[in-house]
Amino acid sequence: MLTQRLFMSDKGGMVILALLILLAVVVPILALAVPADSPLHMSSYSVTLLGKFLCYALLALSLDMIWGYCGILSLGHGVFFALGGYCMGMYLMRQIGTRGVYGNADLPDFMVFLNWSELPWYWSGFSHFPFALLMMMVVPGLLALVFGWLAFRSRVTGVYLSIITQALTYALMLAFFRNEMGFGGNNGLTDFKDILGFPLAADSTRVTLFLITVLTLGSAYVLCRFIVTSRLGRVITAIRDAESRTRFCGYKVESYKLWLFVFSAMLAGIAGALFVPQVGIINPGEFAPLNSIEQVIWVAVGGRGTLYGAITGAFAVNYAKTWFTSAYPEAWLFALGTLFVLVTIFLPKGLVGLLARFKKTEEKKAEVLQEKSA
Numbered sequence: 001m002l003t004q005r006l007f008m009s010d011k012g013g014m015v016i017l018a019l020l021i022l023l024a025v026v027v028p029i030l031a032l033a034v035p036a037d038s039p040l041h042m043s044s045y046s047v048t049l050l051g052k053f054l055c056y057a058l059l060a061l062s063l064d065m066i067w068g069y070c071g072i073l074s075l076g077h078g079v080f081f082a083l084g085g086y087c088m089g090m091y092l093m094r095q096i097g098t099r100g101v102y103g104n105a106d107l108p109d110f111m112v113f114l115n116w117s118e119l120p121w122y123w124s125g126f127s128h129f130p131f132a133l134l135m136m137m138v139v140p141g142l143l144a145l146v147f148g149w150l151a152f153r154s155r156v157t158g159v160y161l162s163i164i165t166q167a168l169t170y171a172l173m174l175a176f177f178r179n180e181m182g183f184g185g186n187n188g189l190t191d192f193k194d195i196l197g198f199p200l201a202a203d204s205t206r207v208t209l210f211l212i213t214v215l216t217l218g219s220a221y222v223l224c225r226f227i228v229t230s231r232l233g234r235v236i237t238a239i240r241d242a243e244s245r246t247r248f249c250g251y252k253v254e255s256y257k258l259w260l261f262v263f264s265a266m267l268a269g270i271a272g273a274l275f276v277p278q279v280g281i282i283n284p285g286e287f288a289p290l291n292s293i294e295q296v297i298w299v300a301v302g303g304r305g306t307l308y309g310a311i312t313g314a315f316a317v318n319y320a321k322t323w324f325t326s327a328y329p330e331a332w333l334f335a336l337g338t339l340f341v342l343v344t345i346f347l348p349k350g351l352v353g354l355l356a357r358f359k360k361t362e363e364k365k366a367e368v369l370q371e372k373s374a
Helices: 002-008 011-033 044-067 078-094 109-113 129-153 158-177 203-228 231-241 243-248 253-279 289-302 308-327 329-346 350-373
Strands: none
Touching (some): 011 203, 011 308, 044 078, 044 203, 044 289, 044 308, 078 253, 129 158, 129 253, 158 289, 203 231, 203 308, 231 253, 289 308, 289 329, 289 350, 308 329, 308 350
């Protein structure tokens, strides 16, 4: 019964999971087993690029949970992604030790350069991976808890909530740009050496991080699918469609919205934590409001309220961005804006909706042909 509820009625999700399994099998073979001079060999750049897309897909999945199913449009969801990334970056910086430019095992290089005398208290514990792993979820979740409690208790909804979330990420971006914050300022955190003793530059480490990201995305999808098909998911969808009526039925709407918002923030934090060791840097630019707007476009293009549509949109848009920024870098923002307008007007249900519409058209044609033949 549970398997049927999760997968049998979710053909798109089954396709996504099948593709993830295929990637988990094929990529390690092409990257590690196939010789480097073979045309089938997958370079470390390609592995990293795919890993980055998977992290973005996990971020899009987290956004679809609150926007597609609960109607909470966050224009600042990148803040949770960035905070999770900074937590991972702080751990990786502490692993550098004496291998930094200044050879100081007690302080990261940027703190030595800025004449810091001691490590700030909020860096304590990040020398240990379990603590850092916990903070990757706790820090984004705690911020979402405080922000969500204040916003939802005051019944801030719609465009007003969206504007506040955008203001939140912009404020944090300005704060993290300051050297006094102790997070590397404009340059952020970079020059990482290894993770858990494994060198980040090694192909085997990159493939392992890729596989962990695949496993995390697949597990997150199953968990999200379980939530949205449960009784909790039905209440959340009711809040999206008729919030006042759901409240009048006796449900504590604010509690449901707050729980889902915190859960989504923690997923975004995990995505950011997986992103940093693969790309090798985290800086305040990840807080930029434009990034959060792009994330909304990913979900809109793929099709919100489907989960697998968000993953599809993240891959499609980011692949287009990679191509555009290399071939026509000055045209990307215009292409992105045009894409969003066209999707909003002509494809309100995204690529997933377009495929569903095409499928219905083909079924109608088949029915007409059967009637004529009869």
